[in-house]
Amino acid sequence: MEGEKLPPSFATSAIHAGQEPEQWSSRAVVPPITLSLSFKQYEAGVPFGKYFYGRSGNPTRECLENCLAKLEEAKYGIVVSSGIAGVATIVHLLKAGDHVISIDDVYGGVSRYFQQLMTNFGIELTFCKMLDPQNLRAAMRPNTKLVWIETPSNPLLQVVDIKALADIAHEQEDVLVVVDNTFSSPYFQHRSWYYFLLVETLALICQRPLELGADISYESISKYIGGHGDVVMGGIFHNNDAKAPRLRLLQKAVGATPSPFDCYLVNRGVKTLHIRMREHQKNALAIARALEKNPRISKVMYPGLESHPQYELAKRQMDGYSGMISFIIKGGMKEASNFLANVRLFILAESLGSVESLCEHPAIMTHASIPKDQREALGISDSLIRLSVGLEDKDELIADLEQALVLAVAG
Incomplete structure (x- = not known):
């Protein structure tokens, strides 16, 4: 590895990823809060830049999305107005007749959404004890399209094997594996590059959900990432080129976008x-x-x-x-x-x-x-x-x- 530039540490990324002052005309070190709902267009249908309406895009929000995606080691990241809005956005990838398998020890708000709302749209639901990964194999159906994992779980702090569960789910085509990473946060699912240099010969695997086989790492940003009890927000992070346009469309079309000021607060909180x-x-x-x-x-x-x-x-x-x-x-x-x-x-x-x-x-x-x-x-x-x-x-x-x-x- 001599002479190669090592990737930045988690701490460095938390402080600098997506924060480059050169992206702002003012060269502000602290990303500014862009509150404007609308952006003037050069002519009808031709914006000056990539922003034209606040729900479709906002500089402060994009800054945060880029930072958090880096921390999750994800290619794509979108933030939404609450953790449950993130669940709803992911479920919007499904259609009537699809089947969802959820870990049984799941957060109450997610369980409520799955049982009382999602199933109203013709989506089938099974709760599964995932401590034994083979239980997931037994619960799989031909129409299974989403496997929802939460680890550590809320409130029983159970830990399930992400890689084993993802491998089983992906034996079947077109199954999305989502890991709720809220209790751990990106920090405790992260190993530094220096760590891997030390243990490379031990063939240890990285802990991040996406690197363990999950398709989506989901966060209730309201919790550890925001960290100060003053913001409600959710996040969806993934590397799926095929799903990226659809998830971005859902962020805009469903309309559950967080305010620029909330994005500013989280952007500040994540630095520590x-x-x-x-x-x-x-x-x-x-x-x-x-x-x-x-x-x-x-x-x-x-x-x-x-x-x-x-x-x-x-x-x-x-x-x-x-x-x-x-x-x-x-x-x-x-x-x-x-x-x-x-x-x-x-x-x-x-x-x-x-x-x-x-x-x-x-x-x-x-x-x-x-x-x-x-x-x-x-x-x-x-x-x-x-x-x-x-x-x-x-x-x-x-x-x-x-x-x-x-x-x-x-x-």
Whole structure:
């Protein structure tokens, strides 16, 4: 490799990809916010440049799309006005009579969209336990066109084998494999070029979903990428030349485009993603280990713990484990509710991936739209609590959890 120019690191790309000052007439180092809805045309039907209407294209949005596509190692990237808008945009690639297979432990909002909306348009749906990839093979049908994977999953933090699942799905032609990469973020699905130089002889594979065989890497940008709890946005990243024009058309035709100001906020937030993710993981691992020792908790779910059932797979497939932890408190709804009522630093709120620590009760909050019998079959019980560990002092966060547990569960 001597004399060859190495690709930029994740940190360098996060700060510089798509941000070249030369693209702006002002040579602004910080990309400007272009708020204009319309762009003057040279003559009827002949724009001065590539922009003519805000829904069809915007410089601030394009800047963000180029940056995030680089971080996902994708040829194409589009951002939309919410994570669920991203799901809807992908589903618009299908037609009546097509079949979708979704991981069973999927985010409640995605499950609600699949079950209550998508199926109204004649699209068939099957939920599949993908911890064993052979279950996917058994669920495949001749009309299967989309396989939806979420790893780590929400809220049970299960880790599934992306490559094995993608290989099985692609045994059949014209099947799109989508990986929801939200909990990991692009940072923990990334290995530096220097890393590959070190381990090349070990034949290790890269962790990014697209390089593991997925056709689309999907993100709820509202979470870790935005990182500050002030933007709702989704992203779709892929390398499919054939699908690119259709997805770009859907972005425009469906109309779920984010505002320039929101794009600016995410563009600013992503520049610290690598720093934030390292701190999220450091705090979460310390908290997970402390919770595992707490007698008032019966189970802790965090892929970075040796006790996690897919710990070895997570080590192979990911570079880190982010800040998401779920645990089962001893008792039931009463104890869980008391715990959530007594935390002080952790904020009782939905969402995740922000700088402040959040806690929530999946069964009656993020996954309340899933019927109770389905929740119970999945393991989303009344005793399950999900944490989004933020960037506060880890010792203070641990102390907060422990005092709330003492008040919630009898010793």
